[in-house]
Amino acid sequence: MHVYHQFVRRIIINYLLGSFVAVLLVGGTFIFTTLEIPEVELSVMLATILLSLVVMMGAELYVLHKDLHLIKFATSHRELSMEEITAAYKQTHRFPFLTVRRILLPHFLGFSIPAGAISILFIQMGILHVSYQYVVYAYIGSALVAVMHGLVEYYLSIEAIKPVLADIRKKARTMHQVELSTHGYILVTIRKTLIASALVIGVSPILLFTVAAQIRLEEVAPEIAADYWNWAGAIIVMSMLFASLSAWLFAKSIQDPITELQVSMKKVQEGNLAVDAQDNYSNDFSKLIDGFNHMVISLKDKDTINQELLESFITTLAAALDARDPYTAGHSIRVSQNAVKIGEGLGLDEKELILLRKTGLLHDIGKIGVEDSVLLKDGKLTDEEFTKIQAHPVLGENILKQVKPQEAMEQMLPGVRSHHERFDGKGYPDQLKGEAIPLFGRIIAVADAFDAMTSNRPYRNAMPKERAYDIIRSGAGTQWDAECVSIFLTQHGQAK
DSSP states (O other): OOHHHHHHHHHHHHHHHHHIIIIIIIIHHHHHTTOOOOHHHHHHHHHHHHHHHHHHHHHHHHHHHHHHHHHHHHTSSSOOOHHHHHHHHHHHHHHHHHHHHHHHHHIIIIIIHHHHHHHHHHHHHTSOOSOHHHHHHHHHHHHHHHHHHHHHHHHHHHHHTHHHHHHHHHHHHHHHOOOOOOTTOOSSOHHHHHHHHHHHHHHHHHHHHHHHHHHHHHHHOHHHHTTHHHHHHHHHHHHHHHHHHHHHHHHHHHHHHHHHHHHHHHHHHTTOOOOOOOOOOSSHHHHHHHHHHHHHHHHHHHHHHHHHHHHHHHHHHHHHHHHHOGGGTTHHHHHHHHHHHHHHHTTOOHHHHHHHHHHHHHTTGGGGGSOHHHHTOSSOOOHHHHHHHHTHHHHHHHHHHTSSSGGGTTTTHHHHHHTTOOTTSOOSSSOOOGGGSOHHHHHHHHHHHHHHHTSOBTTBOOOOHHHHHHHHHHTBTTTBOHHHHHHHHHHTTOOO
């Protein structure tokens, strides 16, 4: 059976059962066991109730048709836009609340008003011989029955919409490759739901009984009926206070562990796996928290393995690059070490330093894409060859973009691309200037230049370190970031 037809069938069955219990059993018991009136008048009242029920159901069916329009459209076999699917998804989530509205308003407009109006008319015509005061009691009773009916239908609707939500999510994936979600949006909190439910469950029956008792007393013991509300009112108030307090405590006992888990999950989402949700509960939440903690331990183990794999991958790439040119063997490692020292001087935290070290190891990875005849040339490069060398930062960035998952590499890309930019804007590939150059690029530029100058090359011998220090010092503020230069020289005992 089509999911929509199953859904409609279920809510109609739920409604008929709820109406039968709330209106006929509860309401009928309230009327026919409380009032002592002749059988003929009871027949008139029964006919009035049945007629009002027909009006009420007609009103509810009309509202139901409007509430179902978007859902019916979305569960059809036609092609739907993402906007139509999203609107239907939101409407389906709202359906339990719409159900409460649909029950309360037609109960009042479709049942209470017609039944009350007909009863008043029959009293005036002499067909019914009851007090007008009883019509007021009937309105109160009808309102209480409607509230209880609405509560039952609310929870039944929550279950009924689940297959519909699954069908709509499937359509979003199939038609638009989008995973629908409420993204944690809360229509109503558990606390409010529980408090409202407890008030309805705890207070409505007492109020209904109190009204019935008042009616009964007026018929069998009118002399004490006048003082009835003096003590009945106090009992009702105490019942409401007790129900509210109990509901608040019950809601708190559920909301507190949920809140703790939400806080812990937020930390995990932010990458903090050093989370241990406190198991302070001896109910079902104990299993939930224990399961969460085991999940975090599993994630931590997998993250450790992933980090080890990533570390191995980076080290292997750097080693493969260095192996191409025996003259620069160890260059990537030395650059990363010096870059980390500069980062420490700048006050970078542990996570940033780890990322900087990895970026330093991979800063020249783009040279893998430069042909040997250029990269290993023994002599001065032509302009064309130098242009090919200058392409290696962009080549490196493009290589690392291919690594999956992208999140593992994306924070290294700016440093790899920009480590040949100059502070005065005359570098490459983007001619960035000053602090527009990413921080990792500015740091690695100093470490890279020093190691390049102090390493042997096919076309020249290594420069003495003292000379390299002087060049680095003279380029502060023009070729390199002055702060990075200052920290580098200080760490090497060259501060002046």
